[in-house]
Amino acid sequence: MTNNEVPKSGFAEAGADLELVGISKRFPGFTAIEELDLTIPAGSFFALLGPSGCGKTTTLRLIAGLEEPTAGRILIGGKDVTATKAYQRPVNTVFQSYALFPHMTILQNVAFGLKRRGIQNADALAHEALQLVELDHVAGRKPTQLSGGQQQRVALARAVVNRPALLLLDEPLGALDLKLRRQMQVELKDIQSEVGLTFLHVTHDQEEAMTMADTVAVMNKGRIEQMGAPQDLYELPHTAFVAKFLGQSNLFTGDVISSSSTSIVIDAAGSKIEVPTARAQRTSGRVTVGVRPEKVTLHDSEPKPQSGRTVVGPGRITDVSFSGVSTQYEVTIPHLGAISVFAQNTSISTLHHDGDTVWLSWAVDHAFGLADEAEAEPISRFHADLDTSMIAVQTRKDLEAELEEA
Amino acid sequence: MAFTAFAGGASAPAVEPAARRRSPIALFLLLPGIFYLVLFFVTPLISLVITSLQEPDPLIFGQYVNAFNWQNYVSVMEQYWSHALRSAGYAALATLFALLIGFPLAYFIGITLRPYPLVQSLALVLVIAPFFISFLLRTLAWKQIFSVEGPVAGILSSLGALPPGATITGTTFSVIFGLTYNFIPFMVLPIYATLVSLDLRLLEASNDLYGSPATTFRTVTLPLSAAGVMSGTLLTFIPAAGDYINASREFLGATDTAMIGNVIEANFLVLQNFPAAAALSLILMAFILVLVAAYVKRSGTEDLL
Ligand SMILES: Nc1ncnc2c1ncn2[C@@H]1O[C@H](COP(=O)(O)OP(=O)(O)OP(=O)(O)O)[C@@H](O)[C@H]1O
Ligand SMILES: [Mg+2]
Numbered sequence: 001m002t003n004n005e006v007p008k009s010g011f012a013e014a015g016a017d018l019e020l021v022g023i024s025k026r027f028p029g030f031t032a033i034e035e036l037d038l039t040i041p042a043g044s045f046f047a048l049l050g051p052s053g054c055g056k057t058t059t060l061r062l063i064a065g066l067e068e069p070t071a072g073r074i075l076i077g078g079k080d081v082t083a084t085k086a087y088q089r090p091v092n093t094v095f096q097s098y099a100l101f102p103h104m105t106i107l108q109n110v111a112f113g114l115k116r117r118g119i120q121n122a123d124a125l126a127h128e129a130l131q132l133v134e135l136d137h138v139a140g141r142k143p144t145q146l147s148g149g150q151q152q153r154v155a156l157a158r159a160v161v162n163r164p165a166l167l168l169l170d171e172p173l174g175a176l177d178l179k180l181r182r183q184m185q186v187e188l189k190d191i192q193s194e195v196g197l198t199f200l201h202v203t204h205d206q207e208e209a210m211t212m213a214d215t216v217a218v219m220n221k222g223r224i225e226q227m228g229a230p231q232d233l234y235e236l237p238h239t240a241f242v243a244k245f246l247g248q249s250n251l252f253t254g255d256v257i258s259s260s261s262t263s264i265v266i267d268a269a270g271s272k273i274e275v276p277t278a279r280a281q282r283t284s285g286r287v288t289v290g291v292r293p294e295k296v297t298l299h300d301s302e303p304k305p306q307s308g309r310t311v312v313g314p315g316r317i318t319d320v321s322f323s324g325v326s327t328q329y330e331v332t333i334p335h336l337g338a339i340s341v342f343a344q345n346t347s348i349s350t351l352h353h354d355g356d357t358v359w360l361s362w363a364v365d366h367a368f369g370l371a372d373e374a375e376a377e378p379i380s381r382f383h384a385d386l387d388t389s390m391i392a393v394q395t396r397k398d399l400e401a402e403l404e405e406a
Numbered sequence: 407m408a409f410t411a412f413a414g415g416a417s418a419p420a421v422e423p424a425a426r427r428r429s430p431i432a433l434f435l436l437l438p439g440i441f442y443l444v445l446f447f448v449t450p451l452i453s454l455v456i457t458s459l460q461e462p463d464p465l466i467f468g469q470y471v472n473a474f475n476w477q478n479y480v481s482v483m484e485q486y487w488s489h490a491l492r493s494a495g496y497a498a499l500a501t502l503f504a505l506l507i508g509f510p511l512a513y514f515i516g517i518t519l520r521p522y523p524l525v526q527s528l529a530l531v532l533v534i535a536p537f538f539i540s541f542l543l544r545t546l547a548w549k550q551i552f553s554v555e556g557p558v559a560g561i562l563s564s565l566g567a568l569p570p571g572a573t574i575t576g577t578t579f580s581v582i583f584g585l586t587y588n589f590i591p592f593m594v595l596p597i598y599a600t601l602v603s604l605d606l607r608l609l610e611a612s613n614d615l616y617g618s619p620a621t622t623f624r625t626v627t628l629p630l631s632a633a634g635v636m637s638g639t640l641l642t643f644i645p646a647a648g649d650y651i652n653a654s655r656e657f658l659g660a661t662d663t664a665m666i667g668n669v670i671e672a673n674f675l676v677l678q679n680f681p682a683a684a685a686l687s688l689i690l691m692a693f694i695l696v697l698v699a700a701y702v703k704r705s706g707t708e709d710l711l
Binding site: 095116117159 | 605607608619621622
């Protein structure tokens with residue numbers, strides 16, 4: 001493959017690794033990406049998570065060659081492609097906006113990339129790809145004659161059919177219902193592992209990112225906040241943003257009052273909270289620590305102090321929402337604030353009620369210490385648009401507050 | 407009425423006849439349009455057909471009486487087929503040149519200038535600016551520019567490119583030039599209209615799918631602007647084929663560049679052979695209609711007409 005030619009080498013034998021070195025992208029008056037360094041090993045499934053407008057699509061566009069970086073280099077399979085044009089890169093994209101060609105049939109859309117590379121049985125391969133997304137029966141239609149979810153699947157097929165060394169997926173399953181989405185996730189994962197292609201998957205759906213990806217990166221305001229295996233990211237978030245963006249977290253801020261080689265203790269509004277030193281990013285001064293809601297246990301009476309467990313309380317249950325498998329409690333502790341607790345509904349007797357006085361405890365090993373401080377009021381009226389579920393929760397709270405006032 | 411759509415449930419909803427029935431109000435609203443068409447299109451057309459079949463009055467010279475003298479059509483075709491052919495040729499060439507100049511211009515304004523809306527509207531105004539001056543005056547101005555004393559002829563003769571005694575005006579070149587020049591805006595505007603709404607993300611998608619700029623143009627940009635190219639070529643070809651200004655001797659033409667429009671004009675106004683002129687007009691009309699229909703059918707854009 002010479003530099004000014006369309007890659008004709010047929011299908012990728014394996015994925016290529018991707019390396020971004022010091023990438024920045026400035027639009028007039030706006031910095032979308034700042035000093036981004038990222039390495040994705042060949043054959044991995046990499047998920048990029050982040051709130052709306054944090055620069056995910058821009059990152060993909062830079063990699064695809066549809067946008068030029070202001071600074072930095074992009075290497076695909078060890079080759080510097082910063083200066084090459086989009087059509088010369090061994091990369092395909094599933095666009096967030098689908099971008100299906102309206103004047104072509106579905107089949108022609110899917111076969112487009114194959115035909116450009118002069119692949120022989122393009123139509124047969126396109127039919128195969130359409131079968132994969134269960135749309136072969138609409139092969140003869142035009143894109144406008146499909147539903148949004150169907151169009152999205154065509155966009156997926158159009159990119160996947162090329163079996164590129166690096167596939168960029170910009171929220172490729174966003175418009176699908178849960179069942180179809182799960183099914184497509186499995187298909188995608190199969191394609192990826194079968195040929196060992198490299199997938200860079202952008203999504204809003206943390207569950208999707210967690211279940212599919214080998215590595216998850218959380219992006220915020222044009223930077224990668226934290227990167228790692230999904231479990232590590234969930235169990236040990238490094239920043240308040242990651243702690244709140246990836247699932248829910250209860251965060252407490254206070255000064256470190258004692259520290260040893262094994263753990264530190266902070267004083268959060270009178271409650272003493274212990275965190276293993278190994279799980280704390282900072283060990284002195286003012287520190288924010290946190291614990292996941294499902295790690296917290298409810299007690300009807302004050303539990304006996306026990307080494308290796310942090311106890312806070314008493315507090316009052318202010319909200320109970322039952323969701324079948326589990327129940328989410330909101331416990332308000334004076335000075336400390338509201339704490340979420342997820343309790344598995346293992347037996348009926350464990351059900352607590354609104355207004356009950358309770359104590360909370362959790363294993364010290366489950367707590368984590370953050371590198372930065374959570375804002376004083378994590379959920380304000382002017383909420384940052386983190387994700388839709390956060391907004392939904394906030395809206396519901398606002399509504400309830402209004403109803404109470406009335 | 408809107409609620410019935412939801413309230414239907416399992417029971418089959420009653421057919422809603424009101425919306426489907428042809429309302430007399432629609433007919434009433436169409437009246438001005440129908441009246442206009444009858445007055446300004448059907449009436450002259452009928453009168454033209456009647457005139458084209460007239461024969462000379464045996465008693466009064468220069469007068470014609472109604473008849474069914476279809477030989478008029480045969481005789482004008484015999485007499486003027488070369489003019490008809492020339493018209494088609496000139497118009498086709500002018501359309502081609504207008505397309506070759508107009509498409510890049512429309513592309514530049516509609517796509518390249520898209521990030522600069524102010525410059526874009528300014529460029530668009532420049533395209534239609536010639537319309538602020540009369541068509542006749544502009545064509546006369548070109549006659550001046552191309553005249554023997556004019557700058558173009560001067561430069562060409564001093565370079566030896568123009569043989570002594572030769573002129574620029576009154577040639578095939580100047581007529582086609584005039585036609586092209588006069589109809590370029592009719593080519594640019596419809597193409598611009600399709601290109602300005604072209605979704606650039608489609609071009610990016612093509613680029614992403616290994617489509618080089620040339621391939622992307624051929625497979626995405628061009629098909630998606632086909633409707634504009636189509637109306638542009640029609641809007642250029644149809645009036646150009648019937649044009650009688652550019653090819654006339656008073657403007658950029660000469661006797662041997664006369665087009666069908668000039669012949670019709672001469673027959674109506676100079677020779678006063680009304681049946682011949684009417685027959686030619688109808689032939690021209692039929693010819694263009696057939697050509698356009700074939701073109702539209704071939705391009706598969708039936709919904710354009
Ligand atoms: N051409 C542009 N000019 C100026 N700013 C831009 C341009 N394209 C994107 N931006 C800005 O860059 C930021 C990142 O945009 P991007 O499309 O990458 O977001 P995203 O993370 O994909 O968001 P979403 O999840 O909503 O798709 C946004 O604030 C956006 O307004
Ligand atoms: Mg995006």
